[in-house]
Amino acid sequence: MPNSIEVNSNLSVDCVIFGFDGERLNVLLIEEKDIGQGLLRKRLPGDLIHKGEGLDEAANRVLFELASLKNVLLKQCHTFGDPHRVNDEKDKKWLEIYRNNPEERVVTVSYYALVKMANFVPNPASFAGEALWQNIQDIPELAFDHNEIVEVALWKLQRHFELSKIGYELLPSKFTLNQLQQLHEAITQEELDKRNFRKKIVREKIIEATDEKQEGVLHKPARLYRIKPGQSALGN
Amino acid sequence: MPNSIEVNSNLSVDCVIFGFDGERLNVLLIEEKDIGQGLLRKRLPGDLIHKGEGLDEAANRVLFELASLKNVLLKQCHTFGDPHRVNDEKDKKWLEIYRNNPEERVVTVSYYALVKMANFVPNPASFAGEALWQNIQDIPELAFDHNEIVEVALWKLQRHFELSKIGYELLPSKFTLNQLQQLHEAITQEELDKRNFRKKIVREKIIEATDEKQEGVLHKPARLYRIKPGQSALGN
DNA sequence: ACAAAAGTGTTCGGGATACACCCATGC
DNA sequence: GCATGGGTGTATCCCGAACACTTTTGT
Known part of the structure; x- marks a missing residue:
């Protein structure tokens, strides 16, 4: 060529x-x-x-x-x-x-x-x-x-x-905890317990809740979260 | 050249x-x-x-x-x-x-x-x-x-x-726990607590005590340990 | 009322950390 | 007997793992 x-x-x-x-x-x-x-x-x-x-x-x-x-x-x-x-x-x-x-x-x-x-x-x-x-x-x-x-x-x-907590850039700017969990599961190729996952994420203090909720879903809408201001989304 | x-x-x-x-x-x-x-x-x-x-x-x-x-x-x-x-x-x-x-x-x-x-x-x-x-x-x-x-x-x-527990090949075939601790400290560039280090090492079950002791030292001779048979000394 | 996913607490075991004193030996 | 490193135990905290039911919404 x-x-x-x-x-x-x-x-x-x-x-x-x-x-x-x-x-x-x-x-x-x-x-x-x-x-x-x-x-x-x-x-x-x-x-x-x-x-x-x-x-x-x-x-x-x-x-x-x-x-x-x-x-x-x-x-x-x-x-x-x-x-x-x-x-x-x-x-x-x-x-x-x-x-x-x-x-x-x-x-x-x-x-x-x-x-x-x-x-x-x-x-x-x-x-x-x-x-x-x-x-x-x-x-x-x-x-x-x-x-x-x-x-x-x-x-x-x-x-x-x-x-190092990378990967948030793969989600929309506001996302549900389930979306975040699916990301983790996709990368690690492992299933995670919902409750334990949420506790762990809260401990890390990288994300915070907004007061918005999902719309247009046919079930109870999930709360949306976002990365805390000042948290770099890119790992090292 | x-x-x-x-x-x-x-x-x-x-x-x-x-x-x-x-x-x-x-x-x-x-x-x-x-x-x-x-x-x-x-x-x-x-x-x-x-x-x-x-x-x-x-x-x-x-x-x-x-x-x-x-x-x-x-x-x-x-x-x-x-x-x-x-x-x-x-x-x-x-x-x-x-x-x-x-x-x-x-x-x-x-x-x-x-x-x-x-x-x-x-x-x-x-x-x-x-x-x-x-x-x-x-x-x-x-x-x-x-x-x-x-x-x-x-x-x-x-x-x-x-x-992955590498590094045993850097020690003599029989070594004291202090020698092993110094190896860890040299590589990680951190100081470790003697008691906690020993507990941790014991938990890992990679080494075992022999009934031999150090000789020719001007203090209480330390017990010598060795890698358990069947433990590969090379990491992955 | 039903389907579907959201959301939530407790218990248990194990590992990490912090910390101080007595012991055996050679000189 | 003294200097030198050897050797030991306990309490606390945090984390990871296991586990099931109620709530909210749309249809």
């Missing part, structure tokens, strides 16, 4: 973009258009790093090109550089089509991001393929070593989440 | 080797011989990655060449690839001397290791300079972005240490 921008042909970034829909956690995958060679496996969005471009910068660029998103939590995760990380025949064919020197070992730096799916509007022109959300429970065999990259990213996201 | 081995000229590893001497935590630094150009800053041991060599493999090679050490905890830490990570004049001069294309941006994958200083016998031939231990409290200004690499490595080591 000819490219007029100068790139580092052996350095790439891959982004594991976790999306929350209010209920479950999903990962953004790219599905190539079938170009008649049976190269059907899905993969993570990623790109070679441009000359003069930083790693974080490249990851942010991929995310921006893909969905015009800026300022989301985007953390470096792990770097994969096994010289044999590409050993499947389908992957090799793909490289022959899209890369200038398909034999070269490519080191990829993986990043993960956490976004609200409703905000995420994929830009169809950004990849030679289609973007789709895949439930975290149900990820198929991916190209290259991308299954491993997703696993590591999920693990790190979970560790990060349990240490 | 001509090199007959084929290398990836834009990929390196740097190793943050933490050493424990029974009392404090240190970092291994390389001090170049002064070649009359005032290139006096210390740096981390590291090297370009060879063609066909994996990242972990390269880090292990550096550690092995430096001290003939194998099978130590060596974990990938973070990847640094800012195109301007080399902007000091001294660093640029150093690159002109030691690298074929000193202008190229080099991405470095950092690793950290945790070793017992007594086991560590530096191999003088392995670097064009001298290896020295520097107390973690007292690290000077280093070359390139190596101060930042050390900081990140220490932070990750501490997080790793508090989650």
Whole structure:
């Protein structure tokens, strides 16, 4: 694939973009258009790093090109550089089509991001393929070593989440405690007790009740909460 | 510096080797011989990655060449690839001397290791300079972005240490509870209460008492403990 | 009145923390 | 006998886990 921008042909970034829909956690995958060679496996969005471009910068660029998103939590995760990380025949064919020197070992730096799916509007022109959300429970065999990259990213996201209270940016600005609980359950992949969860959240003093309530629901409306002023929504 | 081995000229590893001497935590630094150009800053041991060599493999090679050490905890830490990570004049001069294309941006994958200083016998031939231990409290200004690499490595080591009980390999095979406490204090950089520490350790059931005691000390000899058979000394 | 989700308290066990004195040994 | 580190117990607080019923609203 000819490219007029100068790139580092052996350095790439891959982004594991976790999306929350209010209920479950999903990962953004790219599905190539079938170009008649049976190269059907899905993969993570990623790109070679441009000359003069930083790693974080490249990851942010991929995310921006893909969905015009800026300022989301985007953390470096792990770097994969096994010289044999590409050993499947389908992957090799793909490289022959899209890369200038398909034999070269490519080191990829993986990043993960956490976004609200409703905000995420994929830009169809950004990849030679289609973007789709895949439930975290149900990820198929991916190209290259991308299954491993997703696993590591999920693990790190979970560790990060349990240490520093990130994730509020995935909720509306006023939200119910149940929505918050669903977010926690989606990320940790565990069920939580409603009462214990609420006690814990109250203890943390990060959110506060408003005097508004849900509207338009067919049951008792829940009280809405918001992040307390002065609490940064972005973790470290 | 001509090199007959084929290398990836834009990929390196740097190793943050933490050493424990029974009392404090240190970092291994390389001090170049002064070649009359005032290139006096210390740096981390590291090297370009060879063609066909994996990242972990390269880090292990550096550690092995430096001290003939194998099978130590060596974990990938973070990847640094800012195109301007080399902007000091001294660093640029150093690159002109030691690298074929000193202008190229080099991405470095950092690793950290945790070793017992007594086991560590530096191999003088392995670097064009001298290896020295520097107390973690007292690290000077280093070359390139190596101060930042050390900081990140220490932070990750501490997080790793508090989650999964690593570090027993830094003690003799039979050790006193005080030695173990000093290890914890050196890594976490915090003081601990003796009684509470002992209760906690007992609860974890990773070590057990032997019926041996210290010898040759000028006070009441302490009981010696060992890791219970079947407990892996290596963390994950 | 019924369906659906909201909201609420108590008990138990275990771990974290704070704190001070006697003990065994070598010299 | 004295200096040096070794070794021990108790009380408090907070947190995590387990667990079931009443309330409010829309239809």
